[in-house]
Amino acid sequence: MTEIRVLTDEAQYRAHSTLFRRAMHWGPPTDEQWPIVLPSYEPGRVLAAFEGDEMVGTTQSFGSSMVVPGGAVVPHAAVSRVGVRADYTRRGVVSALMQEQLSTLPEPVATLRASEGRIYGRFGYGLAGRVRFLRIDAKKAVIPGSPAGRVRMVDPDTSDKLLPELHAAFGLDRPGQISRWPGWWARALDRKTEAENRVMVVHSGPDGDDGYVCYKVSEDKDFKHSMEIEDIAWANADAWRDLWIYLTRLDLIDEINVDAALDDPLNWLFEDPRVVCTKDVYDQIWLRLVDAPRMLAARTYGVGEPVVIEVHDKLLPANDGCYRVSADGAERVDQQADITIPVELLGAVYLGDTKFSDLAAAKRIEGSRFAEADALFAGPVAPLCSTFF
Numbered sequence: 289m290t291e292i293r294v295l296t297d298e299a300q301y302r303a304h305s306t307l308f309r310r311a312m313h314w315g316p317p318t319d320e321q322w323p324i325v326l327p328s329y330e331p332g333r334v335l336a337a338f339e340g341d342e343m344v345g346t347t348q349s350f351g352s353s354m355v356v357p358g359g360a361v362v363p364h365a366a367v368s369r370v371g372v373r374a375d376y377t378r379r380g381v382v383s384a385l386m387q388e389q390l391s392t393l394p395e396p397v398a399t400l401r402a403s404e405g406r407i408y409g410r411f412g413y414g415l416a417g418r419v420r421f422l423r424i425d426a427k428k429a430v431i432p433g434s435p436a437g438r439v440r441m442v443d444p445d446t447s448d449k450l451l452p453e454l455h456a457a458f459g460l461d462r463p464g465q466i467s468r469w470p471g472w473w474a475r476a477l478d479r480k481t482e483a484e485n486r487v488m489v490v491h492s493g494p495d496g497d498d499g500y501v502c503y504k505v506s507e508d509k510d511f512k513h514s515m516e517i518e519d520i521a522w523a524n525a526d527a528w529r530d531l532w533i534y535l536t537r538l539d540l541i542d543e544i545n546v547d548a549a550l551d552d553p554l555n556w557l558f559e560d561p562r563v564v565c566t567k568d569v570y571d572q573i574w575l576r577l578v579d580a581p582r583m584l585a586a587r588t589y590g591v592g593e594p595v596v597i598e599v600h601d602k603l604l605p606a607n608d609g610c611y612r613v614s615a616d617g618a619e620r621v622d623q624q625a626d627i628t629i630p631v632e633l634l635g636a637v638y639l640g641d642t643k644f645s646d647l648a649a650a651k652r653i654e655g656s657r658f659a660e661a662d663a664l665f666a667g668p669v670a671p672l673c674s675t676f677f
């Protein structure tokens with residue numbers, strides 16, 4: 289009989305970390321890594337499955353906030369470290385963990401990054417946002433003109449304090465973006481275990497610091513240098529452009545790799561837009577509407593005729609019901625539905641990445657008036673989450 293418990297002390301957290309890492313075929317956390325990982329264990333949010341006294345499965349969440357279409361910011365749970373011991377898989381362990389986690393989360397929405405695409409739909413998560421992996425030919429990347437402001441390198445002691453402050457001050461620019469928690473920053477800014485060659489650069493304009501970038505450069509051979517952008521954020525278009533002027537004018541760099549939204553306008557910075565190459569498009573945000581009525585009311589909608597959507601949710605039946613969505617908002621109603629949709633697919637359309645008409649074409653949803661629903665749920669910008677967890 290699988291029992292789900294909330295873990296409470298450091299020894300249990302370390303066993304949780306070891307179990308999850310082994311499920312991913314990684315080694316356990318080392319003594320050097322553990323002090324960096326420990327702050328990411330938030331009391332009350334760490335669950336494990338037990339068979340008798342044996343821990344056999346894990347999950348946890350981090351408390352944060354997420355932007356929804358229209359700009360409202362809602363409480364959000366970042367779900368992570370889902371793993372089952374290899375000798376206990378396919379016996380319902382993760383199903384029990386997911387049911388308990390979803391039933392007890394205080395936030396109305398949860399997201400995660402999925403290791404495999406077939407795991408989470410059954411738990412009500414839908415693929416709600418994709419990311420582009422870009423490669424920029426730095427040798428040919430010319431941005432005409434001069435920078436508007438200045439950049440300066442900052443040392444790790446300065447960036448430990450400054451970067452979290454700046455990230456919070458810049459705000460969350462796209463649907464799907466989430467705020468960062470202290471344990472996230474502890475790992476991101478860790479310099480003991482993996483970041484000796486990380487460089488942090490801050491941009492300032494007329495009103496002070498308004499952008500930053502963190503990157504690492506590695507050398508393949510024959511002085512071929514490749515840069516990975518780990519984190520980049522800006523408060524205005526001048527800061528964004530100036531950071532890219534800095535990055536593309538660095539000596540010795542052959543290529544720059546960066547993650548971007550599907551509609552990121554980066555290629556328009558360059559004289560030759562072909563210097564930006566999309567290497568891959570990959571799924572990123574898996575979204576679970578935990579409190580569907582609250583989340584439907586939280587976002588704004590485009591112009592168009594109202595539609596009535598009937599939602600089915602096997603794990604959280606409080607979400608079941610019909611919702612009338614119009615340009616003025618969404619509310620629960622007792623009316624004939626135009627569209628019937630399972631909660632994971634409502635999650636998939638929620639941020640605007642996927643259209644009702646595409647789901648209907650694929651025979652994933654039933655009903656009519658899909659074009660009207662597309663118009664209501666469409667947003668002016670593609671979703672993105674630049675905070676990996």
Ligand SMILES: CC(=O)SCCNC(=O)CCNC(=O)[C@H](O)C(C)(C)COP(=O)(O)OP(=O)(O)OC[C@H]1O[C@@H](n2cnc3c(N)ncnc32)[C@H](O)[C@@H]1OP(=O)(O)O
Pocket residue numbers: 311312367368369370371372373376377378379380381382383384400401402403404406407410
């Ligand atoms: C957010 C994150 O942390 S992503 C990382 C997820 N973790 C991993 O990938 C680590 C390796 N894998 C594992 O630890 C486990 O196999 C898990 C977590 C993916 C699944 O745990 P299990 O306890 O085996 O799942 P459980 O037995 O509850 O399965 C529920 C259903 O999902 C299906 N399922 C589970 N995992 C998979 C999978 N990888 N691919 C396809 N179907 C799956 C099962 O077949 C079962 O289907 P059924 O209800 O029709 O019989």
